[in-house]
Amino acid sequence: MRLRLEKRLEPSRAMLVLTPVLSVIAIMLLGIIIFDGLGYDGPQAVWELFFTPVLDVYKWRDVASKAAPLIIIALGLSLGNQAKIWNIGAEGQYILGAIGAAGVAFVTQSMTGFWIIPLMILVGMVLGAIYAAVPAVLRTRYGVSEVLSSLMFVYVSLQLLSYLITGPWKDPDGHNFPQTAQLTDAQLLPHELWDSGIPPGLLVALIGAVIFYIIVSRTVFGFSVRAIGEAPHAARYGGFSSNGIVWATLMISGAMAGLAGVLELMQLTRLNLGYPSGYGFTAIIVSLLGRSHPVGVFIAGIVLAITYVGGQVAQTFVHVPNATAGLFQALLLFAILASDLLVRYRIRISTTSPSTKGAHS
Amino acid sequence: MxxxxxxxxxxxxxxxxxxxxxxxxxxxxxxxxxxxxxxxxxxxxxxxxxxxxxxxxxxxxxxxxxxxxxxxxxxxxxxxxxxxxxxxxxxxxxxxxxxxxxxxxxxxxxxxxxxxxxxxxxxxxxxxxxxxxxxRFHEGRAVTGTIAGKVSKSGVIGYLGSFKIPEVVMGVNAFTLAAQAVNPKIQTKLVMIDSWFDPAKETAATETLANLGCDVIATHTDSPAPLQFCQKKGIFGFGQGADMSKFAPKAHLTAIEDIWGPHYTARVKAAIAGTWKSEDFWDGIKEGAVKVSAYNASLAKDAQDAANKVIEGYKAGSYDVFTGPIYDQSGALKVKEGQKMGLGDLATIDWYVKGIQSA
Amino acid sequence: MTMTFIIDALVTVIGITTPILLAASGELVVEKSGVINLGVEGMMLVGTIAGFAVTFETGNPWLGILVATLAGAAAATIFAVLVLSLGANQVATGLALTIFGIGLSSLIGSNYVGIAIDPLESPFPDALANDSFWRVIFGHSPFVYFAILLVLAIGWFINKTRAGLVLRAVGENDLSAHSIGYPVIAIRYAAVAFGGAIAGIAGADFSMVISPLWAEQMTAGRGWIALALVVFAGWRAGRLLAGAYFFGVLMALELYAKASGHAIFPSQFWAAMPYLIAVIVLALISSRDGKDGKAPACLGKPFIPNG
Incomplete structure (x- = not known):
C-alpha cells in the first residue's frame, strides 16, 4: 500500500479554505509542544501568539498597521504572479516610494497646502513604478530574468537611502544623526482615521483590494494577465503583447510598493536607517499565500500581521525570545506552503503497485 | 525576570x-x-x-x-x-x-x-x-586613547567606526586628542564600516588598518571580532561596551564598559517615590556610568599611570580632553586655548580633529 | 608599495572572498538544476551556529565543519521537500527558509553568546604558513583551499562529466530530461541538498575562522551577495571564481580607500557596486546570442510532468 498523488482538474475550493486553517491549527499544536519543551508556558505562548491579537480590541490597530503595507504591496505583486512575472524587488520599490515622498517633503518643508500630500503619494508611486520599470526594460529588451534583476536593485536602493540620509537630506536640526527632518503637519496623514484606530493604510488596502478585484475579474487586461500566465509563449491576448504585460505588471507592482512606502513614511514621520523593514519581502509571501487573489491577499496580510503582533505580544507577556517568534513564523509559512499541495492534488491510497510513481516521478 | x-x-x-x-x-x-x-x-x-x-x-x-x-x-x-x-x-x-x-x-x-x-x-x-x-562615553575613549598613545610604536593608530554620528565622532576625537597628549605625533586612521554589527567586515577593516601600519586598533562597532584579529596579528585593541578580554587575552589592553545599573536604579527609585522629573542625564566616569576595565597585565606601568591620571582627572573634574587648543583636520582652530567644548557642542559635533585621517 | 603590503592586502581579499565564493558555488549547482533557493542566508546562519557550537562543545573543529555541512543540507532539505515534492513556490519558500535560519540559529545561539573558540588555522606547517612571503599561498584556513578546489571541481563536473551534463539538461529542459528517463526530482533534491551543505560550510567559515565567535545574524547579508555573484558569473564556475575575487577586491578597495583617506566615491556607492555590476553583466550577456552565460531555462519554474 502506498500514497499516491493525483492532480485535481480544478483546484479544490474546500481545500483552498481548509488547508490554511488546518496548517494554523497544526502549527499551534506543534507550538505548544515546542514552547513547553523550551521551558515556557506553551498554551499561554500560543494563546498570545494567535489569539490575543485577534481577541484584544486594543491590538487590532497594531494588526491593521502591520497588515496595511503588506496587503498594499502584495496586491500589486499578485497581478504579476498571475502572469508568472516575479517581482522580488518590491522592498526596493517600497524604499524608492519613501525616498520620493521624502524628496517632496524636503522641498516643501516650509510650505503648506492641500496638494503636498497628494504630490508625495504621486511622486512615491511614480518612483516605485520607475524603479520596477528597470527590471522590465532588462527583461523585455535583454531577456534578463526579473527575479534576479529586481532582487539586485533592492540592495542598490538600500545604499541610495543610506547616502541620502547621511548626506544631502540629513536633518539640519537632527544633531547630525543620519535621518531626514520630521514631516510637517502639511506632509502627514493622520495616524488613524476619524479616531477609529484604523490607519489610513488599511483603508487604502481595502479600496485597493476592491480595485484589483475588478481589474482581475472584469477587465480585458486582467484576463490577458491570467491568460499569459497560463500560456506564456503565445504572443498577444486581447490587444496586450506579452512584453506589454511584463511592463504593466512590474510597474503596477512598483507603484503599489511605492504607495506603501509613502504611507509607511507617514507613520514613521521621517526616513532613517531603521526605515527598511522587509515588508517588500514578506509581501511576496503574502501574495502567494493569498493565492494572488485580492480577497486571499487581504486575509493573508492580516494573518501575517497577526503573527508579527502575536510574536511581540508573546515576547512581552510570556517572555518568549524574539528568535522563537521568528522561527515559529517560518514554521507556519512552511506548513501553509506545504498544504498548497492538497489544493491541487488529492491523495489516493492505492494497494496495487503503481506503474506511475506519482505526480512528481 | x-x-x-x-x-x-x-x-x-x-x-x-x-x-x-x-x-x-x-x-x-x-x-x-x-x-x-x-x-x-x-x-x-x-x-x-x-x-x-x-x-x-x-x-x-x-x-x-x-x-x-x-x-x-x-x-x-x-x-x-x-x-x-x-x-x-x-x-x-x-x-x-x-x-x-x-x-x-x-x-x-x-x-x-x-x-x-x-x-x-x-x-x-x-x-x-x-x-x-x-x-559621556568619550571620557572612556580619552582613557583608551591615552593608553594607545603610550603603546603604539608606529605612531599610527587604527579606529573602526560605524556611522558618522556625533557619538562616534566625539569618540574618535577624544581618543585621538588623548593619544596626542602623550605622543604628539600620533595619527589616527579612521574607517567607517556603515554598520554597527558585521563581524566579517569588522575583521577585514581591522586587517586593512593593520596592513597600513596601525599597531593599536580601537573600535566603535559592536563585535569582538576586531580584537580577535588583533590577537592573531600580535597587535593591540580595546573592548567595546564590555570587558572582552576572554576573546583576546593578549590583545585586550582594557575596555570601556557601559554601566547603566546606577541610572536605572536611581530613576526607578525616583519614580516610586514620586520625585521623577523630566531631565537630561549625561553621566560619565565620575558618576560611575562609564567604567574602564582592568588593564592587561602586560600594559607598562607608565601607560597605566597615564591612564589612571585621566580617570582621576575626570573623577575630580580637573580634566577634560576637549580642552583647547583644538584644531580640525584642515588645521583651523576650533576651540581656543583654555576653552572647553560644552556638551551641547559635542552633542552635534561633525568634524574631526587634526591628526585623524578619514575618508 | 612593499611586498608585505601587497601580500597583506591579498590575504584580506582572500579572507573576505571565501565565504561568498563557497555559498555561491553551492547555489550555482542548485540553479544549474533549475531551482532557485533564496534561502542562502538562512542556510549559512544554520551553518554558523552548528559549526561554532559543535567545535566549542567537542573541541574538534573538523566535527564542527561536518555538522555545519549536515545542518546546511538539512535546512536545504526542508526547502527541497516543500518545493520539489509538495510543489510550493520557490521564491516564497526560499524567503521563508531565510526567516527559519535566522530564528533557529538565534534560538540555539543564545546559549553561545560571549564565548570565543580558537580559530581554525592553516593546515600547512608553521614554517610555510607564517613565512613572510609564502603565507600568501600557505597561510590560510582550510576553508580557503576547499573553496577554490570546490569551484574548480564543480566546473569540471558540470562541463566535463556525464552527470554534469544530466544536471544541466534538467535545468535547461526538465520535460525532455524527464522523457529520456532522468529522475528530475531526485537530481534536483541532490543539487539543493548539496547547495545547502556548502552554504553550511560557508557559514562555519564565519564563526570558526573570520571571527571565531557566534553572534546573531553574523553573516550580515552575505547570502544575498552570493546570489548576486551567481548572476554575475553567468552560471559558470570559472567566472564564479574570478567574480568572487573581483567582489572581494571591491570590498577590500573600499576599506583601503577609506583607511588611506581617499574615499573617491561615497561608501554607499562601493557597497552598491557588486549588485549594479551583476545586473549590468547579466544584461550584456543576456543580450548576446547563444546560450553561454544565460540563466538555466527552467530556473525557478516548477516541474510539472503531467500537466
Whole structure:
C-alpha cells in the first residue's frame, strides 16, 4: 500500500479554505509542544501568539498597521504572479516610494497646502513604478530574468537611502544623526482615521483590494494577465503583447510598493536607517499565500500581521525570545506552503503497485 | 525576570507583599512595573547586553519592589510604537527606550500616556513625561586613547567606526586628542564600516588598518571580532561596551564598559517615590556610568599611570580632553586655548580633529 | 608599495572572498538544476551556529565543519521537500527558509553568546604558513583551499562529466530530461541538498575562522551577495571564481580607500557596486546570442510532468 498523488482538474475550493486553517491549527499544536519543551508556558505562548491579537480590541490597530503595507504591496505583486512575472524587488520599490515622498517633503518643508500630500503619494508611486520599470526594460529588451534583476536593485536602493540620509537630506536640526527632518503637519496623514484606530493604510488596502478585484475579474487586461500566465509563449491576448504585460505588471507592482512606502513614511514621520523593514519581502509571501487573489491577499496580510503582533505580544507577556517568534513564523509559512499541495492534488491510497510513481516521478 | 503568566503574577504580588519593602512610598501591594525596549538581542554582548545588565542590577537592587519586562530586537521603525504602547498598557509606569531611533515613537506614545514616564537613551527630545539619558562615553575613549598613545610604536593608530554620528565622532576625537597628549605625533586612521554589527567586515577593516601600519586598533562597532584579529596579528585593541578580554587575552589592553545599573536604579527609585522629573542625564566616569576595565597585565606601568591620571582627572573634574587648543583636520582652530567644548557642542559635533585621517 | 603590503592586502581579499565564493558555488549547482533557493542566508546562519557550537562543545573543529555541512543540507532539505515534492513556490519558500535560519540559529545561539573558540588555522606547517612571503599561498584556513578546489571541481563536473551534463539538461529542459528517463526530482533534491551543505560550510567559515565567535545574524547579508555573484558569473564556475575575487577586491578597495583617506566615491556607492555590476553583466550577456552565460531555462519554474 502506498500514497499516491493525483492532480485535481480544478483546484479544490474546500481545500483552498481548509488547508490554511488546518496548517494554523497544526502549527499551534506543534507550538505548544515546542514552547513547553523550551521551558515556557506553551498554551499561554500560543494563546498570545494567535489569539490575543485577534481577541484584544486594543491590538487590532497594531494588526491593521502591520497588515496595511503588506496587503498594499502584495496586491500589486499578485497581478504579476498571475502572469508568472516575479517581482522580488518590491522592498526596493517600497524604499524608492519613501525616498520620493521624502524628496517632496524636503522641498516643501516650509510650505503648506492641500496638494503636498497628494504630490508625495504621486511622486512615491511614480518612483516605485520607475524603479520596477528597470527590471522590465532588462527583461523585455535583454531577456534578463526579473527575479534576479529586481532582487539586485533592492540592495542598490538600500545604499541610495543610506547616502541620502547621511548626506544631502540629513536633518539640519537632527544633531547630525543620519535621518531626514520630521514631516510637517502639511506632509502627514493622520495616524488613524476619524479616531477609529484604523490607519489610513488599511483603508487604502481595502479600496485597493476592491480595485484589483475588478481589474482581475472584469477587465480585458486582467484576463490577458491570467491568460499569459497560463500560456506564456503565445504572443498577444486581447490587444496586450506579452512584453506589454511584463511592463504593466512590474510597474503596477512598483507603484503599489511605492504607495506603501509613502504611507509607511507617514507613520514613521521621517526616513532613517531603521526605515527598511522587509515588508517588500514578506509581501511576496503574502501574495502567494493569498493565492494572488485580492480577497486571499487581504486575509493573508492580516494573518501575517497577526503573527508579527502575536510574536511581540508573546515576547512581552510570556517572555518568549524574539528568535522563537521568528522561527515559529517560518514554521507556519512552511506548513501553509506545504498544504498548497492538497489544493491541487488529492491523495489516493492505492494497494496495487503503481506503474506511475506519482505526480512528481 | 520571570515568565509573565497570570499564575506567576499572583505569586509575584504575593511575594512582593511579603518582602520588607524599600522606601516608604513603596507600600502598594503590587510591584512597580518597569519596561524596557532593546534594539538588539540581550545576548549581543554589546550595547543591548549592557542595558540588560543594568536592568538586572536595578532589579536586584530594588528586590521585590519592581517587576521588569523587556522586549528585544525592536526595530527602529513604526513598529516600536505598538510595543511601547503595550508596555504602557500593561501597567509599566516607567519605560526605558534604549536606542536613538526610538525618539519620535517614544514622544508619540508618551502623548497618549501622560501618566507613564519614559526615558529615551541618546536622544535629544524631551517632554513632561519624557527624559533623556546618555553617557559621556568619550571620557572612556580619552582613557583608551591615552593608553594607545603610550603603546603604539608606529605612531599610527587604527579606529573602526560605524556611522558618522556625533557619538562616534566625539569618540574618535577624544581618543585621538588623548593619544596626542602623550605622543604628539600620533595619527589616527579612521574607517567607517556603515554598520554597527558585521563581524566579517569588522575583521577585514581591522586587517586593512593593520596592513597600513596601525599597531593599536580601537573600535566603535559592536563585535569582538576586531580584537580577535588583533590577537592573531600580535597587535593591540580595546573592548567595546564590555570587558572582552576572554576573546583576546593578549590583545585586550582594557575596555570601556557601559554601566547603566546606577541610572536605572536611581530613576526607578525616583519614580516610586514620586520625585521623577523630566531631565537630561549625561553621566560619565565620575558618576560611575562609564567604567574602564582592568588593564592587561602586560600594559607598562607608565601607560597605566597615564591612564589612571585621566580617570582621576575626570573623577575630580580637573580634566577634560576637549580642552583647547583644538584644531580640525584642515588645521583651523576650533576651540581656543583654555576653552572647553560644552556638551551641547559635542552633542552635534561633525568634524574631526587634526591628526585623524578619514575618508 | 612593499611586498608585505601587497601580500597583506591579498590575504584580506582572500579572507573576505571565501565565504561568498563557497555559498555561491553551492547555489550555482542548485540553479544549474533549475531551482532557485533564496534561502542562502538562512542556510549559512544554520551553518554558523552548528559549526561554532559543535567545535566549542567537542573541541574538534573538523566535527564542527561536518555538522555545519549536515545542518546546511538539512535546512536545504526542508526547502527541497516543500518545493520539489509538495510543489510550493520557490521564491516564497526560499524567503521563508531565510526567516527559519535566522530564528533557529538565534534560538540555539543564545546559549553561545560571549564565548570565543580558537580559530581554525592553516593546515600547512608553521614554517610555510607564517613565512613572510609564502603565507600568501600557505597561510590560510582550510576553508580557503576547499573553496577554490570546490569551484574548480564543480566546473569540471558540470562541463566535463556525464552527470554534469544530466544536471544541466534538467535545468535547461526538465520535460525532455524527464522523457529520456532522468529522475528530475531526485537530481534536483541532490543539487539543493548539496547547495545547502556548502552554504553550511560557508557559514562555519564565519564563526570558526573570520571571527571565531557566534553572534546573531553574523553573516550580515552575505547570502544575498552570493546570489548576486551567481548572476554575475553567468552560471559558470570559472567566472564564479574570478567574480568572487573581483567582489572581494571591491570590498577590500573600499576599506583601503577609506583607511588611506581617499574615499573617491561615497561608501554607499562601493557597497552598491557588486549588485549594479551583476545586473549590468547579466544584461550584456543576456543580450548576446547563444546560450553561454544565460540563466538555466527552467530556473525557478516548477516541474510539472503531467500537466
Amino acid at each position: 520571570t515568565k509573565f503568566t497570570r499564575r506567576d503574577f499572583v505569586k509575584a504580588v504575593g511575594a512582593a507583599s511579603a518582602l520588607p519593602l524599600l522606601g516608604a512610598s513603596a507600600q502598594a501591594a503590587e510591584p512597580f512595573k518597569v519596561g524596557f525596549i532593546f534594539l538588539g538581542p540581550v545576548g549581543d554582548y554589546g550595547w543591548t547586553w549592557a542595558h540588560d545588565k543594568g536592568r538586572r542590577e536595578m532589579e536586584a537592587a530594588l528586590g521585590g519592589a519592581v517587576k521588569t519586562t523587556y522586549v528585544e530586537n525592536v526595530k527602529e521603525d513604526a513598529s516600536a510604537i505598538p510595543i511601547l504602547r503595550d508596555l504602557a498598557r500593561q501597567g509599566n509606569k516607567l519605560i526605558f527606550a534604549t536606542s536613538f531611533g526610538y525618539m519620535d515613537q517614544v514622544l508619540e506614545v508618551a502623548k497618549e500616556f501622560p501618566d507613564v514616564k519614559f526615558e529615551h537613551c541618546t536622544g535629544f527630545k524631551r517632554a513632561a513625561n519624557v527624559s533623556t539619558y546618555n553617557s
